[in-house]
Amino acid sequence: MxxxxxxxxxxxxxxxxxxxxxxxxxxxxxxxxxxxxxxxxxxxxxxxxxxxxxxxxxxxxxxxxxxxxxxxxxxxxxxxxxxxxxxxxxxxxxxxxxxxxxxxxxxxxxxxxxxxxxxxxxxxxxxxxxxxxxxxxxxxxxxxxxxxxxxxxxxxxxxxxxxxxxxxxxxxxxxxxxxxxxxxxxxxxxxxxxxxRGSAVLTVEVRTLKDKQHNGVFGGPVPDAFIALCHIIANLHDKEGNVHIPGLEPSTWQGADIPEEIFRHAATLLPTVDLIGNERPLSAQLWAGYSLNVIGIDMPAIEGASNSLIDVARARINVRVPPDQDAERALALLKQHFTTLVPWHAALTITDSHTCDxxxxxxxxxxxxxxxxxxxxxxxxxxxxxxxxxxxxxxxxxxxxxxxxxxxxxxxxxxxxxxxxxxxxxxxxxxxxxxxxxxxxxxxxxxxxx
Ligand SMILES: [Zn+2]
The missing domain is CATH 3.40.630.10 (Zn peptidases)
Structure with missing residues (x-):
């Protein structure tokens, strides 16, 4: 040889x-x-x-x-x-x-x-x-x-x-x-x-009305489903962009560090935009932490938008799970967390969830x-x-x-x-x-x- x-x-x-x-x-x-x-x-x-x-x-x-x-x-x-x-x-x-x-x-x-x-x-x-x-x-x-x-x-x-x-x-x-x-x-x-990392994905639906209504006639006291959904989504991260879901803690990272300039460039991040999540180093966030993103949304499009209160809104949410943690458990805790975040007693439905460890x-x-x-x-x-x-x-x-x-x-x-x-x-x-x-x-x- x-x-x-x-x-x-x-x-x-x-x-x-x-x-x-x-x-x-x-x-x-x-x-x-x-x-x-x-x-x-x-x-x-x-x-x-x-x-x-x-x-x-x-x-x-x-x-x-x-x-x-x-x-x-x-x-x-x-x-x-x-x-x-x-x-x-x-x-x-x-x-x-x-x-x-x-x-x-x-x-x-x-x-x-x-x-x-x-x-x-x-x-x-x-x-x-x-x-x-x-x-x-x-x-x-x-x-x-x-x-x-x-x-x-x-x-x-x-x-x-x-x-x-x-x-x-x-x-x-x-x-x-x-x-x-x-x-x-x-x-x-x-x-x-x-x-x-593993992942968990689900669709969250928020409904406030049986049907769309005129937002001039009813707007003010009647909650809009999209605004209610936004409340939930806005509370999944803190002001610094750290993911906060009760019961989910990031894991520790012991491998290499990723240089910030290379990472920003690869991510095509705009020069003025901050990286989020100030609690842990970049590599720990990426490879041993949780991340949470909205990957799709169902809402009336701007084209054809009418003066209506939105009755129902849906978001597809993807969570990345640290490699050594149970994705099913993360999904269960996330679902539980949504129920505590929904404002004004709007109706919440979660569908189409699955996980990958x-x-x-x-x-x-x-x-x-x-x-x-x-x-x-x-x-x-x-x-x-x-x-x-x-x-x-x-x-x-x-x-x-x-x-x-x-x-x-x-x-x-x-x-x-x-x-x-x-x-x-x-x-x-x-x-x-x-x-x-x-x-x-x-x-x-x-x-x-x-
Ligand atoms: Zn490939």
Whole structure:
């Protein structure tokens, strides 16, 4: 087997080809939701399957979800006897481009500028996909451990893979799972994401009248449902923007800190606007705290607005839950809190609630050790540990099905990658470092089992 220094060269030489493959994938607008071409999604599925076969995966096939979701692509490479199995994950579908006039170069015409490759999916998550191809190519299709790969086709909307895994768990059985759909705060800083927040979502409805009434005739003594709803919403944060829900306390954070300037820029926060929540540091708020947002509202639109008292108003509310806390409990306490906040004895109804628990990675096994060492060697720097404020339902399903499996989350999606926004990009050298990390990881994992 080749030694590590050789692998630096091998990976470096694979990069031009890897970037070309990435450009080919970016050119296909594989947006897996209504209103976009399903043909393009299938084209990306096809190309993914072809590329998996080319790099040496066997039994490559489409997995068709029962609920009408888009196909995932699956493949495997049996390992030498007694070697562990690693499951690689990425997704080939992408977010819609959003307003195209905000893109400097067209979203589906991959363009290189200043060391970054621009285009929808350049980072999220076609970078993960090509990183997996290159990793296998570095071993000429014969990696030192057993491999499985699943490339999802509808991660961005209504992910169907978690339910598929529940129905066919054996296909996904592995000792280590690599989810290459993440990244560092700054390029060149090796990073492992070891926790994800959970979430709870619900719709709250406030009603004050049976029907809309004239606001000139009745306005004054008669409460408006929208104003009542606003009272509830306005009391969920204090003046400084800290979330205050009785019974819900944030968890503690011990990983890396996130620099404020980088964070403000990535969030596209306007220069004059404050960050909110003054009780805890930024990283603790983001990765171990509660956050609460209104993500939708049902109200008469301005166009067609009439002189009426609003009879009913609804808000969809999303709460992010610290990784180690129970999302169901958070939801119950939030519902309870609403009942204490509703003003003027307005009628309150809560509907359509659901939760997703957070995730905490195991950090004491051979997979995590090998991953940590591989990152350190590929980046020539000490890896840092971060969290993610968002959930990945896949991690929960995999850890329920395979409690012993270790899950590693990394990738080339640094904070400046603008995933989901205009001008999404990947840093080409960061992508090379991630490929090298994965190659070194497989070698180290094999050595631990030799
Ligand atoms: Zn993604």
């Amino acid at each position: 080749a030694t590590s220094p050789d692998m630096h060269q091998v990976v470096h030489q694979l990069m031009p080809k890897t970037i070309n493959t990435l450009k080919q994938l970016i050119s296909i607008p594989s947006i897996a939701t209504e209103g976009y071409s399903n043909q393009k999604v299938l084209e990306a599925a096809h190309l993914t399957a072809e590329l998996l076969q080319t790099v040496g995966f066997q039994n490559v096939r489409q997995l068709i979800p029962a609920n009408g979701g888009r196909p995932a692509i699956y493949g495997e490479i049996p390992g030498p006897p007694d070697m562990p199995t690693v499951l690689l994950y990425a997704h080939y579908d992408v977010q819609p481009p959003g307003p195209t006039e905000e893109w400097i170069s067209p979203p589906f015409e991959p363009t290189e500028r200043d060391g970054r490759l621009y285009g929808r999916g350049a980072a999220d998550d076609k970078s993960g996909l090509v990183a997996h191809f290159a990793t296998i190519q570095a071993f000429d299709g014969k990696p030192p451990v057993g491999m499985k790969i699943v490339v999802e086709g509808d991660e961005e909307f209504d992910s169907s893979l978690p339910s598929y895994i529940q129905l066919h768990p054996n296909l996904f059985k592995a000792d280590v799972v690599i989810i290459a759909d993440h990244g560092s705060i700054r390029v060149g800083e090796p990073t492992l994401t070891t926790s994800l 957070g995730f905490i990675a195991k950090t004491d096994g051979p997979g995590y050790q090998a991953g940590h060492q591989a990152l350190k060697e590929a980046y020539h720097a000490e890896p840092q540990v971060i969290g993610d404020g968002a959930s990945i339902p896949l991690t929960n399903v995999l850890s329920q099905q395979f409690p012993k499996a270790e899950i590693l989350i990394w990738g080339a999606e640094d904070l400046a990658a603008s995933i989901h926004g205009p001008n999404e990009s990947v840093d080409v050298r960061e992508l090379e470092r991630i490929v090298l990390t994965q190659v070194l990881f497989l070698q180290k994992l094999a050595q631990k089992n030799a």
